[in-house]
Every structure is written in C-alpha cells, then in structure tokens.
Amino acid sequence: RYWFNHNGILSYDPVQDVIERHPRDPAAVAAFPEETYNESLFLEGDSNLWSGTAHTLCRFDRSTRNYHHIPYPRSQPGEAQPFLHAIHRAQDGVFWLGTSLGLMRYDRTDRSEPWAVYVNDPTDAASLSTDVVYSILADPTDTDVLWVGTNGGGLNRFSKRTGQVRRYSAKDGLPNDVVYGILADDAGHLWMSTNKGLCRFDRTTGACRNYDASDGLQGDEFNRYAFCKQPDGRMFFGGVNGFNHFDPAQLA
Numbered sequence: 001r002y003w004f005n006h007n008g009i010l011s012y013d014p015v016q017d018v019i020e021r022h023p024r025d026p027a028a029v030a031a032f033p034e035e036t037y038n039e040s041l042f043l044e045g046d047s048n049l050w051s052g053t054a055h056t057l058c059r060f061d062r063s064t065r066n067y068h069h070i071p072y073p074r075s076q077p078g079e080a081q082p083f084l085h086a087i088h089r090a091q092d093g094v095f096w097l098g099t100s101l102g103l104m105r106y107d108r109t110d111r112s113e114p115w116a117v118y119v120n121d122p123t124d125a126a127s128l129s130t131d132v133v134y135s136i137l138a139d140p141t142d143t144d145v146l147w148v149g150t151n152g153g154g155l156n157r158f159s160k161r162t163g164q165v166r167r168y169s170a171k172d173g174l175p176n177d178v179v180y181g182i183l184a185d186d187a188g189h190l191w192m193s194t195n196k197g198l199c200r201f202d203r204t205t206g207a208c209r210n211y212d213a214s215d216g217l218q219g220d221e222f223n224r225y226a227f228c229k230q231p232d233g234r235m236f237f238g239g240v241n242g243f244n245h246f247d248p249a250q251l252a
Contacts, residue, residue: 009038009051009060022060028067032056035069040225042087050095052084057097057106072104073115085224088136088146090160096146098133103148103158118163120153126164129153134224137182137190139203147190149179155192155201168201173208175199181227183235185248193222193237198244200251218242 009022024035035053038060042050049060056069072083086098097104102119121127130153139145148156154169154177169177176196183191190201197212197220212220219241226238236245 024067032069040084040087050087073117085134086136096136098136100132102131103128103133129156129167134180135182140184140188147182149182152177155179175210180222180224183229186233193227196220218244
C-alpha cells in the first residue's frame, strides 16, 4: 500500500506493520531538485507508480527504486491548491491528467508531441468548462468519452477524438458545480460527490437524482480523492464529516 505526502512516497506493509519511506535517488534529485512532494498516486502494473510533483509527472520504478521526472508542458501550479488532482490511464496506455491548468494528455509513445493540453476558452462553449479538473472517469461503454469533474464548471463529457465537451451544470440538474469524484455503477449510471451532496447521473438522458444530508449523507460537502468502488459494486464517498458507503443497486 502506497500513499503520498509533502515528503515524497511512503509504503505500508500490513503483514509486518512497517512504514517505509522511498526517498528520491541522487540522479533524480540532481536533475530536478525542487520536486520534493508527490500527489495523486497511480499504480501501473506491478512496477510503475505514477504521481505528480510541483512541475513534473513522476514515475517511480518499484524494482529499481529510481524516480523519473517528465516536465509538464505548463508548470506553474497555483499556490492555493495542489497542481495534479487526477491520473487516468486509458486502455491504449495514454495518460489523462486532471490539473489546476486544464486537462492534459500524455502519450509516452509519441516522441514528437507527447503532450496536449485542453483548457477553457471563453469564446467556445465546446471547450472545457473550467481549467481546474478534480476527477476523470472513462465512459463505461464509449472508449472515446471521458467524464471530467471540475471545480466550478460542473461535469464535462469530453471526446478524446475531437477535444470537444458537452457541459452539465447546476442549471441541468446537478446539485452543485464542484464535482469531486465520479464513479460508474454496474448499470452505467454515474455517481458524483459535490459540494452539495451526491448525484446519480443518467448518461443517456442527462437526468439527475440528487441526495443530501436529509437522505442520510455525512453532510452536503464532500472532498477530493475520497471516493472508490469496491469489487462488489459498493461505493464509498468521503466528506467533511466522515464518509458514506452504499450499494447503488438498492437506491431508487
């Protein structure tokens, strides 16, 4: 089990009940001295552990314990919040990153142009609704579509092929325009944690069924990073007063 903090990557062995720190190797420190913290971990296979640092996408090789830093194409993170919020790896191996400066695409097989950045364009209603991206989920059936949760821009249906989006906001029935986490249930509905409860979203019709504290939630406000789906279909969402877990199939 791995987790991150402002001093790098740590791991926990539940059998030995031991916490181990994984400091950066001397070569990585010499090349990128300012990258002192890691965030938003993603485990790829058995060896690569991906994360974000202040100015780079970072790959930690668990076998060699070496760090490899790939500079972002836009690397000026805001002081008020972490830069990298979400890491999604598509089936084709391409990484999609939710950042404070837009949705970024990283294709390590493309040596000429590995990066692409998608941002809000005030003159284009088909662009990203806002630049701060909190969560990314692949559509359960359409391999071209990513569902993107934003800070203040609601939910975006993003086409990887065209780079265009369809926006959904509180005007369309969402409880709030801050979308922290997105999960898909076994029926293909999206569940989102927001600043005003949970939302079940019908991908076909766009209809929303919203839940708040009066339905038994820990509170109306939820948090970044605090969401997961278990193998049996149960979902967990964490917020400011604890967390909720439930079976989506049992909710009307």
